[in-house]
Amino acid sequence: MTPPTIYLDYNATTRLDEEVLQAMLPFFTEYYQNPGSSHLAGLTVNELIENACWQVADFIGGKPDEMVFTSGATESINLAVRGISNGKRDHLITLCTEHKAVLDTVTDHAVKNNLACSILPVQNDGLIDWERFEEAITDQTLLVSIMLVNNETGTIQNIKKISEMVHAKGAFLLCDATQAVGKIPVDVHELGIDLMAFSAHKFYGPKGVGGLYISKSVRKYLEAQITGGGQQKNRRSGTLNVPGIIGMAKACEIANKRMDHDATYVKSLRGHLENKLLEIEGTAVNGSVEHRIFNTSNILFKNVFSEQMILSLQHISVSSGSACSSVTTEPSHVLKGLGLNDEDALCSLRFSLGKGNTKEEIDVAVQRISGLVTQFRKE
Incomplete structure (x- = not known):
């Protein structure tokens, strides 16, 4: 199944x-x-x-x-x-x-x-x-x-x-x-x-x-x-x-009615996801932490290429940047604009959450990502 x-x-x-x-x-x-x-x-x-x-x-x-x-x-x-x-x-x-x-x-x-x-x-x-x-x-x-x-x-x-x-x-x-x-x-x-x-x-x-x-x-x-x-x-x-x-x-x-509720809910999920992922050695948030929208987290995983991660995650959907080029061998122009070198830009994943997500999903995703990071760094 x-x-x-x-x-x-x-x-x-x-x-x-x-x-x-x-x-x-x-x-x-x-x-x-x-x-x-x-x-x-x-x-x-x-x-x-x-x-x-x-x-x-x-x-x-x-x-x-x-x-x-x-x-x-x-x-x-x-x-x-x-x-x-x-x-x-x-x-x-x-x-x-x-x-x-x-x-x-x-x-x-x-x-x-x-x-x-x-x-x-x-x-x-x-x-x-x-x-x-x-x-x-x-x-x-x-x-x-x-x-x-x-x-x-x-x-x-x-x-x-x-x-x-x-x-x-x-x-x-x-x-x-x-x-x-x-x-x-x-x-x-x-x-x-x-x-x-x-x-x-x-x-x-x-x-x-x-x-x-x-x-x-x-x-x-x-x-x-x-x-x-x-x-x-x-x-x-x-x-x-x-x-x-x-x-x-x-x-x-619908957005007008639910905006505050959804923002509070999704922000809490993003915080949970980010806090757990940043416990992994060699990780960092790309971009402003203070001035950003509540649902987005772009994280660098040192020495782990995002393309490899995306393909290996299979039933967990994340991206390496814009949907125009979600799996690409080219480094993100946005991350390079922030001063990241090519390798670090290619080792970054974007997580963007929504009202359909649950804490249980976040925990599963974190566990899977943590395992893959450990696995790929050993190879």
Whole structure:
């Protein structure tokens, strides 16, 4: 009999919440009509979509007319980076520890459009280097893209302070909040964010749907990247993913009710996991311990390659970094950005926990990992 999987990779994706599934099901059958249709059935679905839009926007502190639904955070980031222009400024800034969805998009866009691009280093704990950042922003800076929560280390950046510095130079701030929305309170107005990307499947919603918050101040500078049909006020054409949007709205509703409870529960599990694993000789936490999200722990296991560990753990799901390259022979660019050498970066594992985990699972995982570390160091 195959043992059940112990899933410790919630930053990669989450299991669809049962309540979310039930909310979505009628939109595959009873309410299957196109919300763009002018007949009564279509108008009914459109009204339900508008309600969902209000719910999602309110969850992040925005307004319905500031929301664009996309296929996920990667598309949202592409729309923000490739779509923004004021015809005067030509400088982009981001950090070396951003997700590849940002780094690849920013660098590609800069090369193709002859824009200046600054990819800034971070401190050894993953937090922004304020001196380097202040030096980099100029009157020619158009867009700064910095994530709220790092997907590999869980490091939380001071987005409010960053936004104040960005706006002081007349630039715009794009924030990849994919690992934050649904887990911790996020208010775009309080944080001073101009553009914010997020995905539903990171907080127990469906895959294939996400959003881009677009503040009124940046709206006129943003050009659509998907055209044809004029949906969503010409900001992103194409028939809406109705079940996905309904599911994301339901996931927001659940997260709003359970956020404090789930954070307390998961943080206690993360603490238990981390305390036990750090008892193993030659281990250390990568990134800031003080400024990080409650569910993530990135741990270095000296002289034990993560690829070997991941394959040997079998029914215990962990990763060596981003889900884009969960098992790789290449060292994580995030960990290298923190100053780790190639070998240590290749000997690090990311544990990301969720509300479905139990203390019993953590104990099993710790025991298995401890045994493998001992075994591999002897070989």
